[in-house]
Amino acid sequence: MYDLIIIGGGPAAITAGIYAARKKIKVLLLTKNWGGQMAWAPEIDNYTGISNVKGLDLVNRMVAHLKENDLEIKEGVEVKKVSLKKDSSLEVRTGEEVYQSRTLIMATGRTPKKINAAGEEKFLGKGISYCAVCDAPLYADRVVAVIGGGNTGINTALEAAKYAARVYILGYQPKSSADQYLQIKAESNPKITFYHNILTHEFKGDNFVSAVVYEDKNTGEKKELAATGVFIAIGSIPNSSLVKNMVELNEKKEIKIDCQNASSVKNIFAAGDVTDVSHKQIIVATGEGAKAALNAYNYLNQMKGE
C-alpha cells in the first residue's frame, strides 16, 4: 500500500513528486512519457528564473531534479483504470500491474483537440501531426497548413516556418485570439499567410495528405489549399476520463478542485491543466503540484490522527 500515487509526467506531477518525496512518505509516480504539453513547446520565455528555454530542455531539467529524490517511478506505463475501494483506498491498474494507495494525485494534463474533419484520422502520421517540435523538420521545403489561429496555432506556424517553404494559418475566428506579441511575430514572418474566419472541412490525398478543403465563412465559398503538411493546433482537452465517474468535473470535463487541490472525493487530489485552475501555464502547474502534494500529506496525517 502506497501513501500516495501520482499519475502524470508533466510539471504538476513532477513537482508533486518532489514535494511528496521530501515528506518521506511512500510515493509512486506513474507516467507514459515526460513533460506533457511542455515537451511540445518550442520555446518557453515565461518560466520565472529561466528567461528562454526549449520545452524539451526544461522537461529534462525537471525530470533530473525529480530523480534526485527518493520515490518510486514507473515510466512508459499507461494507467488503464482507477477505482475507489470500500475502505476508500484507491486501486490503480496499468496494463500489467495493480497498485493500492491511500491517496491519489491526478496530474494527467491535457491532449490536443481533434478537429473531427474528414480525413483527419486517415492521414494522422501521413502528413497530419499535432506536434510541430516533433515533425516540423519532416515538412522541410513543403507547403504546410496550420489549423488554428490562437496561441497554439501561431506557435506551431512559427516552428513550421523554420523548415517549410510556406505556411498558411487557417483560423476559425474572424479575428485571431492569440497574444498580440505572437500575432505581430506571425504577420512579420514572410513565409506565413494568415487566413481568418475559415471552416476546415476535409483533408484529401492518396497515401499522404495533399490538400485541405476549407470554407471562407466571409463568402461561403469552398476552396482547396494544396498542402503536404498539416498541423492541427486548436487547443486541448483535459485527460480526466480515468476519474470521470468518481469525481465532479466541470462542463469542460476538467476536475473541480478546492483551494487545497482536493476533488469532490477527499483522498483524490488533482493538479495542473487537468483541473479547473483558472490559467493553464507551466509555472502555475508546478505551484499546483506542490500544493496538491502538501495537502495530500496533511490528509494522511489527519487520517493517522496526528
Added chain:
Amino acid sequence: MEETRKEQPAIRVFSTPSCPYCVNLKQYLDEKGFKYEDIDVAEDEKAREEMISKSKQMGVPVAEINGEIVVGFDKAKIDQLLGIKE
C-alpha cells in the same frame, strides 16, 4: 533478471532533435545498454525518405530493430523485440 545478450541487435533510430518522444526512446535504449545508429531526419533528407517509405508514415521516432519497424516510442513492442523484461 535480464537475459545475457548473445550479440548486439541492429538498431537504427530515425528522429528529430527537438522531438520529446524521440528523446524518451533514446534515453530508454541508453538506460537498457543498447547501442543504436542515431539518424537525424531533420538534416538527412535521404534518411527521411527511407524512414517514410519503410514506415509508410511521417511521424517520428521510428526504430528499426533487426529489420523490424517500430513507429513511436512503443515500449511494449520494443521490450518484446529486444527481450527486455521489467
